[in-house]
Amino acid sequence: MNYSYNGQTVFQDTGKKLSLTNAYEYCRQVARHHAKTFYLATLFLPKKLQNPIFAMYALLRTVDDLVDLAEDKLTNGQLTREEINRSIEAWKKHLGECYDGQKSNDPILMAWQDTIARYAIPIELPLDLIDGVAMDIEFTAFETFDELYVYCYKVASVVGLMTAEIFGYTDRKALQHAIDLGIAMQLTNILRDIGEDVDRGRIYLPLEDLRRFGYSREEFMSKTMNRNFVDLMKFEIERARSYYASADKGIPMLKRDSRFAVSISRRNYSDILKAIEQNEYDVFNRRAYRTRYQKLSTLPSIWLKTALSN
Numbered sequence: 001m002n003y004s005y006n007g008q009t010v011f012q013d014t015g016k017k018l019s020l021t022n023a024y025e026y027c028r029q030v031a032r033h034h035a036k037t038f039y040l041a042t043l044f045l046p047k048k049l050q051n052p053i054f055a056m057y058a059l060l061r062t063v064d065d066l067v068d069l070a071e072d073k074l075t076n077g078q079l080t081r082e083e084i085n086r087s088i089e090a091w092k093k094h095l096g097e098c099y100d101g102q103k104s105n106d107p108i109l110m111a112w113q114d115t116i117a118r119y120a121i122p123i124e125l126p127l128d129l130i131d132g133v134a135m136d137i138e139f140t141a142f143e144t145f146d147e148l149y150v151y152c153y154k155v156a157s158v159v160g161l162m163t164a165e166i167f168g169y170t171d172r173k174a175l176q177h178a179i180d181l182g183i184a185m186q187l188t189n190i191l192r193d194i195g196e197d198v199d200r201g202r203i204y205l206p207l208e209d210l211r212r213f214g215y216s217r218e219e220f221m222s223k224t225m226n227r228n229f230v231d232l233m234k235f236e237i238e239r240a241r242s243y244y245a246s247a248d249k250g251i252p253m254l255k256r257d258s259r260f261a262v263s264i265s266r267r268n269y270s271d272i273l274k275a276i277e278q279n280e281y282d283v284f285n286r287r288a289y290r291t292r293y294q295k296l297s298t299l300p301s302i303w304l305k306t307a308l309s310n
Contacts, residue, residue: 018105020114024051026107027058034061040295041265046257052119052166055111060129060159062108066091067133074137081138088134092127099123119165125158132158145206149183156189157182167258177250184243185269191236192272194283198223205236223284233281237273244270251306260306267302268295
C-alpha cells in the first residue's frame with residue numbers, strides 16, 4: 001500500500017511500522033497542497049516548530065474534509081443526519097484514543113500524538129473545531145454578530161490557541177490576542193467568499209448587519225451591488241481590522257523564533273481586505289486574492305518590523 005496525497009506518493013508502506021518521519025512528511029504535503037499562504041509562513045519557522053504545525057494543519061484539514069463530504073452526501077440524500085452524527089462521533093472517539101495514548105497507524109493521528117506529547121494542547125480545542133465545522137452541515141444564517149463570533153471562535157480561534165501552545169509565549173494575554181487573530185482571519189474568509197457562499201445559498205454575515213444598512217436578504221442572494229452593500233462591506237472590513245489590531249499586540253508576546261512567521265500570515269491574510277477594496281467591494285463576481293509575488297514582496301518590511309519589535 002502506498003500513502004499518497006494529491007495523486008503523489010508520499011511514502012510506501014513496506015509492511016513495517018509507520019515511521020514518525022513519514023507521518024510528519026504526509027502532514028507537510030497536506031499543508032503544502034491546501035494552504036499556500038499558511039505553508040509559506042511555516043517555511044520561516046525553525047525546523048523544530050514546523051512538524052507540529054504541519055500535524056496541526058493536517059488534523060484540522062481532515063476534520064474539515066470529513067464535514068464537507070458529509071454535507072455533500074446529506075444534500076444528495078446519500079447519508080442521513082444520524083449517520084453523519086455517528087461518523088463525527090467516531091472521529092471524536094479516535095481523537096480521544098489519540099490523547100489516551102493508544103497507538104495508530106494513521107499518519108495524521110500518529111503525528112498529532114507526538115505533537116501533544118510535547119505541547120500542552122487540550123483535547124477541548126480540536127473538539128471545539130469539530131463542533132464548529134459541523135455547524136456547516138445544516139447551515140443556519142447567523143442573526144447576530146455574537147452568534148457569528150462563536151462560529152469564528154470554533155473554526156479559527158481554536159487554531160490560534162493551539163498554535164500559541166506550540167510557539168510558546170511570555171504572557172498569557174497572548175492567548176486572547178490569538179483568539180482575536182482567528183476571528184479576524186475567519187471574518188476575512190467570509191468577506192472574500194461571499195460570492196461562492198451565495199451560490200451555495202448561504203449568508204454568513206449577521207442578518208442584523210444587513211438590516212443596519214438597509215440591504216435586504218433578497219438583494220444579497222441576487223448579488224445586488226449598490227451603495228448600501230458597499231457601506232455594509234466597509235463596516236465589516238473595519239470590524240475585521242479591529243481584530244487584526246488587537247492580534248498585533250499579541251505577536252511580541254510570542255517566543256521570538258515564531259514572530260516572523262505569524263506576522264507573515266497575519267499580513268498576507270489582512271491584505272485580502274485591501275484586495276476587496278481594490279475590487280470596489282465586488283465580492284460577488286471577483287475573488288480577492290494576493291499573488292505569490294505580492295506575498296513575497298511583503299517579506300522585507302515584515303522582517304524589519306518584526307526585528308525592530310524584538
